Amino acid sequence: MVKNKRFVYIMMYILIVALLAACSGGNNTPGNQATGSNPPSVAPTESGNSDEDPPAPETPATIRLVVWGPELWTKTIPEKFNEKYPHITLQVEKIDGGDNASVLEKITALSAAGTPADLTWVPGIPDFMKDDLLLDLTPYMQSDPVLSTAELSQPVKDALSWKGKLVALPRAVDAHVMFVNKDLLAKHGIDMPSKDWTWDEFREIAKQATDATAGEYGLAPGPFNYMTTPQVYAVSNGLAPNLNFMNEDWTQSLIADPNVLSAVQWYAELGWVDGSRPSEKQSQDAGIDPNGWGSWLSGKIAFDIMGTWEGTARKAGAQFDWDVIPFPRGSQSQVGYNAISPIGILNGTQNADAAAKFLSWLLSPDGQRVLMSDGNIPLTTDPALWEEVQQTGSWAGKSIKDAVQADSWIRTMPGEDKYIQWWAGETGGLFNNGGDLSVFQKWGEEFNAHSPTVRKELGLE
Numbered sequence: 001m002v003k004n005k006r007f008v009y010i011m012m013y014i015l016i017v018a019l020l021a022a023c024s025g026g027n028n029t030p031g032n033q034a035t036g037s038n039p040p041s042v043a044p045t046e047s048g049n050s051d052e053d054p055p056a057p058e059t060p061a062t063i064r065l066v067v068w069g070p071e072l073w074t075k076t077i078p079e080k081f082n083e084k085y086p087h088i089t090l091q092v093e094k095i096d097g098g099d100n101a102s103v104l105e106k107i108t109a110l111s112a113a114g115t116p117a118d119l120t121w122v123p124g125i126p127d128f129m130k131d132d133l134l135l136d137l138t139p140y141m142q143s144d145p146v147l148s149t150a151e152l153s154q155p156v157k158d159a160l161s162w163k164g165k166l167v168a169l170p171r172a173v174d175a176h177v178m179f180v181n182k183d184l185l186a187k188h189g190i191d192m193p194s195k196d197w198t199w200d201e202f203r204e205i206a207k208q209a210t211d212a213t214a215g216e217y218g219l220a221p222g223p224f225n226y227m228t229t230p231q232v233y234a235v236s237n238g239l240a241p242n243l244n245f246m247n248e249d250w251t252q253s254l255i256a257d258p259n260v261l262s263a264v265q266w267y268a269e270l271g272w273v274d275g276s277r278p279s280e281k282q283s284q285d286a287g288i289d290p291n292g293w294g295s296w297l298s299g300k301i302a303f304d305i306m307g308t309w310e311g312t313a314r315k316a317g318a319q320f321d322w323d324v325i326p327f328p329r330g331s332q333s334q335v336g337y338n339a340i341s342p343i344g345i346l347n348g349t350q351n352a353d354a355a356a357k358f359l360s361w362l363l364s365p366d367g368q369r370v371l372m373s374d375g376n377i378p379l380t381t382d383p384a385l386w387e388e389v390q391q392t393g394s395w396a397g398k399s400i401k402d403a404v405q406a407d408s409w410i411r412t413m414p415g416e417d418k419y420i421q422w423w424a425g426e427t428g429g430l431f432n433n434g435g436d437l438s439v440f441q442k443w444g445e446e447f448n449a450h451s452p453t454v455r456k457e458l459g460l461e
Contacts, residue, residue: 058087061354065090065343066106066120068098072374080370081361088354093117100127107346118349119358122168122342124412125160130458134167134344135352137359141166146360151380155409159340163459168342169359170379172309172371176228176337177403178327179296179304183320184216185209195326195402199233202303202328206276209302215286218276220304222292225277226267226431227422228305228327228337234263235408236330243337243410244420245444250411251451253419255444264437272434280432290432307339308404311394312375324403336405377404414458415451419443 067073078090095106100123110117128134141147152170160168182192188209193201206218219225234240239262241248245255254260271277283290288298296304297317306314314322327336343362345355361367368378368385375394378385386401413419420443421427430437455461 058085060087060089061351062089062091063118063351063354063358064093064110064115065358066093066095066103066110066117068095068102068121070374072371076374077362077370080366081358084361084366085354085357088357090358098123100124116349117346118351118355119343119345121171122344125162125168125342126412126414126454126458128344129162129167133347134162135347135349136165136167137169137345137356138166140356140359144356144360146364147356150363151382153381153406155407156340159409159411160342168344169363170340171343171362172341173377173379173406174339174341175308175377175404175406176224176305176339177308177324177400179306179314180323180325181296181299181302181304181318181320182322184299184302192323193325195399196334197325197328199236199328199330203270203274203276206270206303207274210274210276212275212278212282214300215282215288216300216302217278217282217286217288218274218302219270220292220295220301221271221278221280221283221288221290221428221432222295222304223423223428224305224307225292226428230263230267232327232335232337232408233266233330234260235335236327236333237263238330238332239263243408244413246411246413250413251455253444253447255420256441256448261437261440264440268431268437271431277431279434280429283432291428308377308400309375311398311400315375315394323398324400326403326405333407334405335408337408337410338404338406339410381406413451414460415447415454418450419447 074092074094078092081090082088093106093110095102097103098121103120103123107117107120122128122134125134137147141150147169156170157166160166160170180192185192185205188211190205190208193205209218210216231243231245234245235243239260240246240254242250245253245260245263247254255264271279278286278288278290280290283295286298286300288295288300292304294317295301296306297314299318299320326334328334343359345352345359349355362371363379365382365385368380368382369388369392372378372385372389372392377389377395377400389395390398390401420440426439429435430439452461
């Protein structure tokens with residue numbers, strides 16, 4: 001049903017865009033948009049010197065952006081962007097859901113109303129590029145003074161590219177980091193670990209910080225913990241080259257290999273054997289959310305993995321001394337877990353230049369500082385911004401620069417609907433209450449059988 005709705009929205013959107021383009025007579029070539037970004041030349045004076053005349057005013061433009069985000073994006077960012085570009089109005093169109101169908105439904109509705117979207121947050125690049133919905137940003141990356149010098153790592157560019165074309169940019173870097181309740185560690189006579197600690201140390205400290213009779217546990221339950229830990233453990237110990245237990249080129253899962261599955265087993269035993277992670281019943285008895293949401297803020301959990309976007313809420317809610325720390329070091333390396341939230345310009349827009357100016361502003365130091373003021377981390381690898389973020393807002397005085405290790409990135413994978421469903425109740429139930437982990441091998445085999453067909457449909461093979 002969802003796929004049928006998605007198909008209908010895409011067909012409607014493509015038809016509407018084609019009609020609008022035919023009526024306007026415009027094209028999508030950067031530098032030829034109806035944005036006012038290229039004001040007419042100033043006529044020379046009688047003396048032949050045009051420098052004495054004031055520049056022609058910029059033509060007003062309105063660009064529309066589809067988001068499902070907080071007030072930072074619906075109010076603060078449009079205001080700050082307009083301060084930089086007074087002639088461009090950023091109209092934010094907020095939706096409730098962030099899935100592909102919801103986004104496409106909104107984009108289609110805006111086009112049908114004659115107020116088409118120009119930019120959008122992108123839930124998944126493969127689904128959007130199956131129908132060529134995103135504009136190639138390569139020309140802007142070459143010509144724009146900010147974008148051409150933006151310090152984006154190659155893995156980030158790779159994750160935002162499609163068939164060799166850069167089709168999106170980051171609007172957020174969603175790093176998973178380990179939050180530490182320093183007061184609970186101190187209560188159990190444990191010092192804050194060093195930033196180069198090992199998985200063995202992590203496991204031992206988690207056991208030492210656990211006192212089930214007091215309802216205190218070393219590790220939090222919840223999806224960010226059981227999703228992130230085994231993946232990072234596998235990469236750092238050389239069991240898999242990429243997160244999500246994927247092979248070198250992200251085309252096949254390796255989880256069916258018993259050696260790779262051992263990373264999942266190792267994590268499961270932190271609760272099943274060590275008792276460091278509470279079961280569902282233990283969580284309920286201790287007054288901890290069994291799904292993990294907010295359990296760390298109870299003060300009864302030593303270690304919890306959560307995204308950096310929660311920094312502001314955690315600073316406000318934690319009634320104890322805390323910090324963040326890098327994931328432990330394995331036998332091969334010490335790696336992080338980073339996801340990219342993309343933003344792209346829609347193909348067919350008549351305001352591509354103005355939309356590109358917004359992306360340029362967003363990746364500029366000023367734009368990134370606006371994001372950082374709300375607890376976000378920098379979008380780029382700019383060293384100055386990374387020094388600055390440690391003194392900004394929710395991360396002031398915290399070890400966020402050390403905790404975010406930008407060397408391992410998760411990707412959206414074609415066919416992942418047939419892979420491990422980390423957010424499903426079945427997956428959480430396995431870790432919280434015990435079960436047969438061979439189901440991970442089954443999920444891997446199903447993905448490996450399904451993905452080549454999807455990749456072929458997308459023209460990737």
